[in-house]
Amino acid sequence: MPAYADVLLVRHGESEANAAGRFACRTWDPPLTASGSLEAERLARQLLNAPVRYIVTSPLLRARQTIAPLARILHIDPVVLEDLAEVDLGQWDGHRLKDLENANSPAFQAWRQDPESNPPPGGESIMTVGQRVLTALSQFLQTCEPSTLTVAATHADCIKGALLVILDAHGPAARHIWVPNTGQLLLRWFDNGRWVLIFSPLCNAREEGCDLD
Template sequence: MAIILLVRHGENEYTQKGKLAGWTPGVHLNDTGKAQSAALAERLAPAPIKAIYSSPLARALETAAPLAGLKALPIHKVEGVGEVRYGEWTGRSLKSLARTRLWTVVQRRPSAMEFPGGETFRAVQARAVEAVDHIATAHPKDMVAVFSHGDVIKLILAFYLGTPLDLFQRIAIGTCSTSVIHLSRGTPMVLKMNETATDKNSLWAK
């Protein structure tokens, strides 16, 4: 069985200001995000993590770096768990987007949403789940950390929970939170969601 720790990146200027970063290059962790990633590494240090994977975006890689340093493990970049490509919405504030017609689609019928010049939620879910499945296949008996993004992690969790895509927005994933899934040949299990506890054992204890 593979145990996958899904970790959202830490805080940055875009999350702090409520803006969509998407694939904008050079979005780095702010001071809070750096502190979050250091605390996360300390919490996960005792866990028997055998490999670390990450979105290729800077904010995810920077969140993974402290743990990778403690574990002396390389960070493997995986585009499949990269952020949603928001197209023309990239860089815009959520407050301004909430006034658009498409916002209702994003919140109430995300299965029908295609971001102007960007991806659909359905396509993002498919590529992200495929990436996680490949990672689990490569590590059938290991615990692995995967650093990704809020919407992407929500889409992954919705898939393994069997939650319809139109309901995935009901899942909340905070910055530097950890969610845990157990993947084997049998039924997948979601063991933890949006975990930010300081108890070092709580993140991987069954």
């Protein structure tokens, strides 16, 4: 059996962009809100007893802030992987979602229906995002000890895209995937390049009486 390594994909906590209903990718790098910071602390408590060996993160601030409490208590230095960054939204970057909806733009409506066939103007398709995320993780895992767990802080469309690529699904299927803030997806990577989904009670939550210092 080929060697393997597990990866827990984690979406960042609530950011100022989430709270404002705005897209944020390349031109705006908002921090977490107060609620997002609490979500990050809660995530650290949930994963306190998980066998985490490595931590990687998107370069964007909201992802780095989300993983910081866990990195602190586990004494693991996060590795920044540029290709875990949010989907490139092209001309829509920084715009309010409601404004794009109210404009009745055919391009926006088409993207909502099928983000693979109709990427944002000047932006990325959902499967492109998923493939770059999986490629970056594969390259990182090749340098890691086998049978270990890596936590990867990233973004909702990165997780959706990775899932679609693994399942060889169609673009419109993205509309049926919801990744909440600090939502998690556990994957297993084999050194022959194969990815699988894992349904596992990974987290051992300790919500009370837990010292995170």
